[in-house]
Amino acid sequence: MSLLELRDVRVVYRRRDGLPVPAVAGVSLAVNQGEIVGLVGETGCGKSSLGRAAVGLLPAAGGSVTFDGEPVHVLGRRARPRRERRLQLVFQNPYESLNPRRKVGAQIADAFALSRGVPRSEWRPRVAELLRRVGLPSGMADRFPHQLSGGQRQRIAIARALATEPAMMVLDEPLSALDASIQAQVANLLMSLARDLQVGMLLISHDLAIVRHVANRTAVMYLGLVVETGPTRLLWTDPLHPYTRALIDAAPHADGAGHLPAGLPGETPDPAKPPSGCRFHPRCPFVMDRCRTDIPILQPKGQGRHVACWLHEEPAAPGQPAGADTAGAGIVP
Ligand code: SF4
Numbered sequence: 001m002s003l004l005e006l007r008d009v010r011v012v013y014r015r016r017d018g019l020p021v022p023a024v025a026g027v028s029l030a031v032n033q034g035e036i037v038g039l040v041g042e043t044g045c046g047k048s049s050l051g052r053a054a055v056g057l058l059p060a061a062g063g064s065v066t067f068d069g070e071p072v073h074v075l076g077r078r079a080r081p082r083r084e085r086r087l088q089l090v091f092q093n094p095y096e097s098l099n100p101r102r103k104v105g106a107q108i109a110d111a112f113a114l115s116r117g118v119p120r121s122e123w124r125p126r127v128a129e130l131l132r133r134v135g136l137p138s139g140m141a142d143r144f145p146h147q148l149s150g151g152q153r154q155r156i157a158i159a160r161a162l163a164t165e166p167a168m169m170v171l172d173e174p175l176s177a178l179d180a181s182i183q184a185q186v187a188n189l190l191m192s193l194a195r196d197l198q199v200g201m202l203l204i205s206h207d208l209a210i211v212r213h214v215a216n217r218t219a220v221m222y223l224g225l226v227v228e229t230g231p232t233r234l235l236w237t238d239p240l241h242p243y244t245r246a247l248i249d250a251a252p253h254a255d256g257a258g259h260l261p262a263g264l265p266g267e268t269p270d271p272a273k274p275p276s277g278c279r280f281h282p283r284c285p286f287v288m289d290r291c292r293t294d295i296p297i298l299q300p301k302g303q304g305r306h307v308a309c310w311l312h313e314e315p316a317a318p319g320q321p322a323g324a325d326t327a328g329a330g331i332v333p
Helices: 047-054 080-084 104-115 120-133 138-142 150-162 180-197 208-214 232-237 242-250
Strands: 004-014 020-031 036-040 062-067 087-090 168-172 200-205 217-222 225-231 299-302 305-307
Touching: 004 047, 020 036, 020 047, 020 062, 020 200, 020 225, 036 047, 036 180, 036 208, 047 168, 047 200, 087 150, 104 120, 104 138, 104 150, 120 138, 120 150, 150 180, 180 200, 180 208, 200 208, 208 217, 208 232, 217 232, 217 242, 225 232, 225 242
Parallel strands: 036 200, 036 217, 087 168, 168 200
Antiparallel strands: 004 020, 004 062, 217 225, 225 305, 299 305
16 A cells, blocks of 8 residues: 555536536556655646645545545644644745745744644754755744745745655645756755655656656646656656657756657647547647547556557457546556
8 A cells, every 4th residue: 555545536626607627537646655756747737736635635526535544635724734744735836835924943843833742942953953954054944934045945845844754745846936956956855855754755847857857756647637657767768658758858858958849739728628539639749530539548558657548559358348438547556
């Protein structure tokens, strides 16, 4: 059993005009202790909604989320801190989640007040230790958020999450607001925390280049569904799904070239009205007739890889029709 398990999770919003929007249309994922799983996709693909459902901030319209074997429900304000101690969410913009009028050391120490197991006399040395762990001097504790750089604030947000000694962190675009050099530092910090403290992490990002650097495994999401998942190294060097290939082509490369792929026209479709068949078919350079009608499901491809694409269809077993089934895609280990 994995530490965090999502099975066929669905998240539905209702738009102002009353139209239901299936932001997440049935995703299964698992994250183990000490492992970093990257979740990548374009803005609006549903990855942030999935992250919020994973920590119980959004209700799942279907499927299940379990953390350490227990179901994760949306909890009220009173009950939430108990679970937040072990399952933390770190937001994209730490400035918004920090109180501008309080010193950052006091905000990190809030976690000790919640846990009630840490004597007040230990709060300051513990804050200093957490700051050291995220690569900041202890004197930072006496600063206000506006006195810190973006990278320092993100480190403070991570230190604050670590104060509760979490087993799992869901990080929603934690690096996207940072300069490239600071991104690399915070990315290295995340890897060392996963390795040294055995914290599991679900790292949500639109940037496959960052995820490539940090994540052990990667899941690629398109319009509410995971279309490919596998060990990050394999996914980067030998992508199976045309959308993964397009993301890699669009990512900045070591030679500094970041280019949009020629074979990926158009915008992401409206998630309230997803295309029939394969949701990627209006943008896919390899589209076939059946892609417009039949929905591909995630299929195992060996070496821990899964892909949902008719280009990689296995021959159907005798008496069993191929494809056409979207539900219950097995949990991806
Ligand atoms: Fe392209 Fe068809 Fe594969 Fe979808 S199923 S990604 S349209 S080839």
